Amino acid sequence: MLRGTNITEAQALLAPILQVPAAVVSTSVIPWSKIIATAGFGVDRALCVPDTIRATYSVNVRDVSAPTIETAFRKFSTFYAENPAGRGSALQFETFSNQAATSLPADATAYPWRDATGHLYVISFLHNYSMVMNV
Numbered sequence: 105m106l107r108g109t110n111i112t113e114a115q116a117l118l119a120p121i122l123q124v125p126a127a128v129v130s131t132s133v134i135p136w137s138k139i140i141a142t143a144g145f146g147v148d149r150a151l152c153v154p155d156t157i158r159a160t161y162s163v164n165v166r167d168v169s170a171p172t173i174e175t176a177f178r179k180f181s182t183f184y185a186e187n188p189a190g191r192g193s194a195l196q197f198e199t200f201s202n203q204a205a206t207s208l209p210a211d212a213t214a215y216p217w218r219d220a221t222g223h224l225y226v227i228s229f230l231h232n233y234s235m236v237m238n239v
Contacts, residue, residue: 150192150229157230164220168199176224192229198222 111133122129134142141148151158165172180195205218 153229156192157228159228159230161226161228163224164217165197165222165224166217166220168197168222168224173197187230190228190230194225194227196225196227198225 118131122131130142132142150156176195176197180193183193184191199222202219202221205215205220208218210218
């Protein structure tokens with residue numbers, strides 16, 4: 105996110121990042137009032153649907169492996185099959201390097217997750233209150 109209007113400077117700063125192959129790339133020059141809609145790929149509309157239960161849960165993970173992702177996918181597939189009104193929900197894995205955090209001695213900070221390699225997010229959008237008792 106760049107505050108200001110110097111697009112040429114922003115493009116130069118972002119050039120190394122934009123050269124990395126990605127499944128989706130979206131760059132936009134937008135007013136501040138459109139940041140949620142643009143950065144969230146339109147999620148703002150889903151956040152405004154009346155009578156919808158929204159809940160987000162996250163957890164740090166120390167090992168993101170293929171079997172873990174496959175298990176999560178199977179469980180979410182079962183959830184979708186059994187709860188059609190919850191099909192707006194999502195499971196998101198975020199991974200990152202922990203090299204800088206693990207370079208600190210364990211007693212340097214009280215933060216216990218310096219060896220985490222990612223986050224797992226469960227983002228729930230439930231459009232049917234009767235489901236709540238089953239979730």
